[in-house]
Amino acid sequence: MKMSHMFGTTLRQAPAEAEIASHQLLVRAGFIRQLGAGIYSLMPMGKRSITKIENIMRAEINAIGGQELFMPVVHPADLWKETGRWFQIGDEMSRFHDRKDHDMVLAMTHEEVVADLARRDIQSYKQLPMLVYHIQTKWRDDPRPRAGLIRVREFTMKDSYSLDADEAGLDEQYRAHYQAYFNIFHRCGLPVISVGADVGMMGGSMAHEYMYLTSAGEDTLLICDQCNYRANRQIARFKKPAPKEEKAGEMEKVSTPDIPTIEALANFLKIPKAKTAKAFFVIGKFSEGVKETERLVFAIIRGDMEVNETKLANAVQAKEIRPAHEEEIAAIGAVPGYASPIGIKGAWVVVDDLIPVSPNLAAGANETGYHYVNVNYGRDYQADIVADIALAEEGFECPNCSAPLRASRGVEVGNIFKLGTRYSASLGANYLDENGKEHPIVMGSYGIGSGRLLACVAEEHHDDKGLTWPMSVAPFDVHLVALRGGEQEAEKLNANLRAAGLEVLFDDREETPGVKFNDADLIGLPIRITVSERSLKEGGVELKLRRETEKRTVRIDKVVEEISGSKNKLLAEINEKVVTIPFEE
RNA sequence: CGGGGUGUAGCGCAGCCUGGUAGCGCACCGCGUUUGGGACGCGGUGGUCGUCGGUUCAAAUCCGACCACCCCGACCA
Numbered sequence: 001m002k003m004s005h006m007f008g009t010t011l012r013q014a015p016a017e018a019e020i021a022s023h024q025l026l027v028r029a030g031f032i033r034q035l036g037a038g039i040y041s042l043m044p045m046g047k048r049s050i051t052k053i054e055n056i057m058r059a060e061i062n063a064i065g066g067q068e069l070f071m072p073v074v075h076p077a078d079l080w081k082e083t084g085r086w087f088q089i090g091d092e093m094s095r096f097h098d099r100k101d102h103d104m105v106l107a108m109t110h111e112e113v114v115a116d117l118a119r120r121d122i123q124s125y126k127q128l129p130m131l132v133y134h135i136q137t138k139w140r141d142d143p144r145p146r147a148g149l150i151r152v153r154e155f156t157m158k159d160s161y162s163l164d165a166d167e168a169g170l171d172e173q174y175r176a177h178y179q180a181y182f183n184i185f186h187r188c189g190l191p192v193i194s195v196g197a198d199v200g201m202m203g204g205s206m207a208h209e210y211m212y213l214t215s216a217g218e219d220t221l222l223i224c225d226q227c228n229y230r231a232n233r234q235i236a237r238f239k240k241p242a243p244k245e246e247k248a249g250e251m252e253k254v255s256t257p258d259i260p261t262i263e264a265l266a267n268f269l270k271i272p273k274a275k276t277a278k279a280f281f282v283i284g285k286f287s288e289g290v291k292e293t294e295r296l297v298f299a300i301i302r303g304d305m306e307v308n309e310t311k312l313a314n315a316v317q318a319k320e321i322r323p324a325h326e327e328e329i330a331a332i333g334a335v336p337g338y339a340s341p342i343g344i345k346g347a348w349v350v351v352d353d354l355i356p357v358s359p360n361l362a363a364g365a366n367e368t369g370y371h372y373v374n375v376n377y378g379r380d381y382q383a384d385i386v387a388d389i390a391l392a393e394e395g396f397e398c399p400n401c402s403a404p405l406r407a408s409r410g411v412e413v414g415n416i417f418k419l420g421t422r423y424s425a426s427l428g429a430n431y432l433d434e435n436g437k438e439h440p441i442v443m444g445s446y447g448i449g450s451g452r453l454l455a456c457v458a459e460e461h462h463d464d465k466g467l468t469w470p471m472s473v474a475p476f477d478v479h480l481v482a483l484r485g486g487e488q489e490a491e492k493l494n495a496n497l498r499a500a501g502l503e504v505l506f507d508d509r510e511e512t513p514g515v516k517f518n519d520a521d522l523i524g525l526p527i528r529i530t531v532s533e534r535s536l537k538e539g540g541v542e543l544k545l546r547r548e549t550e551k552r553t554v555r556i557d558k559v560v561e562e563i564s565g566s567k568n569k570l571l572a573e574i575n576e577k578v579v580t581i582p583f584e585e
Numbered sequence: 586c587g588g589g590g591u592g593u594a595g596c597g598c599a600g601c602c603u604g605g606u607a608g609c610g611c612a613c614c615g616c617g618u619u620u621g622g623g624a625c626g627c628g629g630u631g632g633u634c635g636u637c638g639g640u641u642c643a644a645a646u647c648c649g650a651c652c653a654c655c656c657c658g659a660c661c662a
Contacts, residue, residue: 012611012623013597017655028596037654092661109662143586143660151661197662209662218661322659415662447662484620514622521622534621542621 001044001476002494003507003519008033008043010519020216022458023148025467029523031454031475038145038153045523046454048475048503050156053450053457054135056187056472057158064176066131066160071113073137077103079112083426087292088319094141106139111423111445114161118441119429122163128431128441129169133160135450147216149455150411156451162444165431170418170442174206175583177416177446181210182580184448185413189470189574190457192413194581195221195230198310206418210448211410212456221410222392226403228581233407234310236392237399243274246359249374256371260337262303265371269362276303277355277363277375279339281329284318296328297321298341300383301352301390302361308391315350315387338364341381342372351383352390413456414448467524468546471570476505478563479525481516485533486541493531493541493559500560502567521546526570527563529554545570 008030015034018024026032031046042050058068077095080086085093086105094106107113114132122128135158142153149155162173178194185192190212197209209232211221220233231237259268266273280299285292297316301307313321329336332347340363341349355361356377363375377383394407421440424430430438454473461468471477478497482490487508494506505525507516513532520528530542540555543562554562 009595009612011596015596015655016591016598019656034654090660138662140661144656144658146656157662207662320660412662417662445662449662481621512620512622512624514620514624517622519623530621532621 001505003505004509006030006044006505008045010522018148020147020150020459021462022150022216022455025462025522025524026148026455026458029467032149038142038151040149040152040154040451042451045475049454049469049473050450052473052475053188053453054156054158057135057184057448057450060180060184060187061131061133061158061160064131064173064180065129066133068134069132070134071107071110071117071136073107073139075105075107075113077105079116079427080105083112083115083423085112090320092140092142094139107136108138108140109157109445109447110134110136110159111161111419111443112427114163114445115423115427115429115441115443118163118424119427122429122431122441125165125431125433128163128165129173130163131160131173132163133158133446147455149451150216151218152451155449157447157449159445159447162446164442164444165433165439166442167420170420170444174416174418174444177444178208178583179580181414181416181446181448185210185212185453187574188453188457188473190413190453190460193221193223193230193410195223195232195410196235197232197415198234198314205420208416209412210414212413212460213408213410214456214459215409216459217409217411219410219412221408222394222396222405223408224398224401224403224405227398227401229398229400229405230581231392233392234308236405237388238390238392238405239397239399239402240354240390241274241397243354243358248376248379249360251372251374251376251380253365253370253372255369256338257369259369259371265362266303269371269373271362273304274302274358275361277301277340277358277361278303279334279341279364280307280312281324281334281336281339282309282312282321283324283328284313284316285320285322286318292319295348296324296332297350298332298334298339298344298347299350299352299389300341300355300363302354302358305352305354306391306393307352307389311387311391312350312389315385315389316348333366335364335366335368338368338370339366340364340372340375341383342366342375344381349381349383350385350387350389351377353386353388354390355383356386411452411456411459413453414446416446417444419443419445462524465518466522469524469526470574471526471567472574474525475523476503476525477527477567478502478504479520479523479528480504480506481520481528481530482506482508483513483516483530483532483534486531486536489536489541489556490531493529493556496560497563500564502560502563527566529559529563 011028014024014028033041138157164170192210194208197207222236223230259265262278282297284297360374362373365372395404424440429441497504528544535542538553542551543554544551
């Protein structure tokens with residue numbers, strides 16, 4: 001490709017709104033352009049890199065038996081009504097009407113369509129297992145897109161779907177993906193870790209997320225460096241402290257004027273926060289078929305901990321939860337700031353599992369200005385649900401080995417879900433077993449966003465001058481810079497390199513050397529060769545790798561061979577480095 | 586949806602307070618000089634100042650409404 005004719009220019013300054021490196025550099029180097037909030041065009045170079053990423057994904061998924069197909073981005077809503085997600089998913093899914101006034105949706109994922117295909121085309125256990133995938137546009141109307149390509153509304157995803165006769169088959173395909181995903185990320189030059197994850201709107205029994213660790217990430221992970229326990233904070237467990245046993249004291253009401261917070265209460269009573277109980281009110285939303293109901297959840301946790309809202313929502317099996325308004329709290333007779341379940345009738349009480357073993361806590365008296373001391377679970381109040389609803393924090397103990405947990409930020413670049421029969425059962429995607437008995441197909445789904453992956457690779461591979469692409473995802477292999485006196489040789493070299501199967505970005509522009517070198521550093525192709533009067537005088541062309549500072553001269557007749565060699569070496573280095581974190585439940 | 590911020594040329598910004606018909610740097614076009622790390626000179630192109638409405642003889646500037654985008658939170662596979 002001749003740079004003089006390439007669509008998309010490099011920019012000296014990034015748009016003011018670009019804050020993180022990958023966003024700034026991808027815009028400045030001319031890989032992407034923004035059309036709207038969370039909506040981007042891929043420029044020719046961006047498209048080339050994405051294509052490379054997608055071909056790596058194809059290769060790895062094909063290797064575990066995947067068959068590529070292509071499913072629509074516009075779906076009739078009926079299908080989504082059948083699985084219930086039409087009712088469960090909120091504004092994140094965009095809906096519209098076609099000219100006949102039918103409800104339609106923009107696809108945010110394709111479980112429904114795969115299950116629909118399966119119910120039409122799969123009848124027998126002999127057709128299973130099966131693995132299909134596609135690379136398609138998804139639309140998710142995220143309330144807050146940000147950080148360039150990291151979090152967008154329209155994006156392309158490679159999503160695979162496994163179809164199996166039973167759980168054992170699903171497990172096998174799940175594990176195959178578990179490894180294939182590590183291969184994909186490492187072939188793209190991106191270090192990732194896998195973490196246990198919440199199943200979220202997908203439903204199902206098990207999920208892992210692949211995380212690229214970076215401060216630009218918006219997920220928080222808890223990691224144990226000793227035993228390798230790793231989990232998204234949304235579900236992270238930890239070993240709770242064992243409270244000292246104490247004889248239950250007599251519950252007593254004490255005056256605590258103007259003390260509505262745990263902090264103030266602990267100070268006032270001169271007790272640690274661990275000796276207090278905190279009330280937390282949320283409104284849970286539940287769907288029963290088509291109907292949606294709301295219910296107040298009265299959660300109790302020890303004062304030294306925070307509530308994990310994902311765990312709480314899972315404990316009560318709510319579709320979503322939101323903080324309760326003061327009137328909603330007051331409606332059950334509780335007093336915000338001084339609330340506890342003591343003396344409250346008819347509330348739905350969830351307590352953290354640390355509460356029943358923590359004796360003699362201070363808790364609200366449901367009367368402004370008063371708390372109880374020596375409150376004991378079981379004696380003074382009961383719960384409807386006892387569950388782990390506490391948020392893991394850095395320094396808390398690992399649930400497996402008790403070493404202190406470390407917190408890290410990360411970007412979710414891929415995820416895998418064991419869906420089970422949630423979609424097949426609701427859509428009637430069944431097969432007949434050896435005995436002619438009908439069963440729902442057991443499904444899994446597995447996704448990687450290609451644009452987000454590209455952004456993470458850019459985030460990982462850059463320096464103060466620009467991008468430093470791994471060979472496997474660089475838009476071109478070689479940046480060929482023609483300087484004064486080297487134009488004609490460069491033209492010939494461009495043709496020869498291309499004839500040898502190399503991808504060349506040929507800077508044939510009439511620019512000063514400084515501009516060309518700076519653009520080459522910004523774009524960040526792994527190999528740069530410079531042809532000029534000077535290099536010719538020195539015996540050929542100058543070769544420099546982007547990540548190194550040394551330059552060396554290569555004879556003209558050896559250039560093609562040298563570049564091919566360098567390319568293969570750079571590719572081999574990436575493939576050598578595959579690191580896998582062993583599969584864990 | 587709550588809080589904060591920004592909208593003036595492709596990008597970065599000034600002008601707004603104190604109203605008088607728009608400017609700087611980069612980029613872009615032409616000519617000339619220059620040519621191994623973001624050259625220089627001369628001459629140019631390009632903007633209904635986010636939109637709509639109001640005040641005024643006159644609005645980028647003052648007032649109001651709306652829209653868009655960014656950041657934090659809520660939210661999110």
